[in-house]
Amino acid sequence: MRAVVYEKPFTVSVLEVPKPTILHPDDVIVKGDCSCRWIIDSDLHMYEGRTSAEPGIVFGHENMGIVDEVGGGVTLLKKGDRVVMPFNVACGRCINCEEGRSAFCTVVNPGFVTLMGTYVAMGPYPGGQAEYVRVPFADFNALVLPPGTEHEEDFALLADIFPTGWHGVQLSGFRPGESVVVFGAGPVGLMAAYSAIIRGASNIFVVDRVPERLQKAKEIGATPIDFSASDPVEQILKLRGGKEVDRGVDAVGYQAVTSDGKTEQPNVVLESLIRVVRPTGGLGIPGLYVPNDPGAPDSAAAKGYISFPFGFKLFEKGLSLGTGQCNVKAYNRYLRDLIIAGRAKPSFVVSHNLTLDAAVEAYEKFDKRIDGYTKVLLHP
Missing domain, CATH: 3.90.180.10 (Medium-chain alcohol dehydrogenases, catalytic domain)
Structure with missing residues (x-):
């Protein structure tokens, strides 16, 4: 065959x-x-x-x-x-x-x-x-x-894709009426945003830099956020009058990049989610993280180790975190x-x-x- x-x-x-x-x-x-x-x-x-x-x-x-x-x-x-x-x-x-x-x-x-x-x-x-x-x-x-x-x-x-997007929202602890941000507007990210819409989210933000993907997010009723334009967290906080969102979904994973779209920074999405989700809110992480990465930008990431502010903000804000395959x-x-x-x-x-x-x-x-x-x- x-x-x-x-x-x-x-x-x-x-x-x-x-x-x-x-x-x-x-x-x-x-x-x-x-x-x-x-x-x-x-x-x-x-x-x-x-x-x-x-x-x-x-x-x-x-x-x-x-x-x-x-x-x-x-x-x-x-x-x-x-x-x-x-x-x-x-x-x-x-x-x-x-x-x-x-x-x-x-x-x-x-x-x-x-x-x-x-x-x-x-x-x-x-x-x-x-x-x-x-x-x-x-x-x-x-x-x-x-x-x-x-x-x-x-x-x-x-x-x-559809179950994984749904799973990402579920992992975040989402409840109807809450606000959600999804990082990544690939198929999983779009499905997470779509699932949040079906489940009754009040506001949904989708962060990406690819125009076609951001347009898809807009078409289903989400607010597109282009992270190549400026800090996505600051953009969302400005749109919400300084208020953080209730739930966040990482649909990017270990190959996350900075605003130029080329420089890999494996922890950039996790750090942004911790910043933008309100105290006692929740993070759902269906985005793929692997135990070994031959092309990682540093030796720690190559072994599956990723640094993020656990004590400074994750613990301080009392955030819950759910992760894993769907x-x-x-x-x-x-x-x-x-x-x-x-x-x-x-x-x-x-x-x-x-x-x-x-x-x-x-x-x-x-x-x-x-x-x-x-x-x-x-x-x-």
């Missing part, structure tokens, strides 16, 4: 690789005839050589398609079902899975999060930017969707039903629909933010 294969930093190719097979009775094989495979910011960490990804792996951790083969132990799925899978693989049986914390499954990968798609040293599963993908623990991991092709782009976002299974069926009911349409973030063969060019353009690339959908 054809798949997007990582060769070296800034180089991927569409190559012929072995088609996956059933390896365990709990597996299914999902076919990409009607499926969606996304390119998002998380993929760029590997594409740019900023992870421990090895040459030869198949990219893709957001997968949706049609069940093509079913293992003998699978009871809830059948051939022909339309399904979407969470980006993080889980067993559905351990204590964390039972408590709704599927991102931290202690069976599949007790040391760290395991993703559907070999990603940032997070598991052994080949990715889904391919014509077929094997899904382990399929009864638990595969969410069944209505048959047909309706809501195709919206449902594909249930693999990661427990997709805790949210995806409810977000699916919001889509079906017409209460949510997250596909507004989609900028391009392309064939799998266009992946090489798409990665290059998405990395450089050329032609308004905000989120790319690949069709095998």
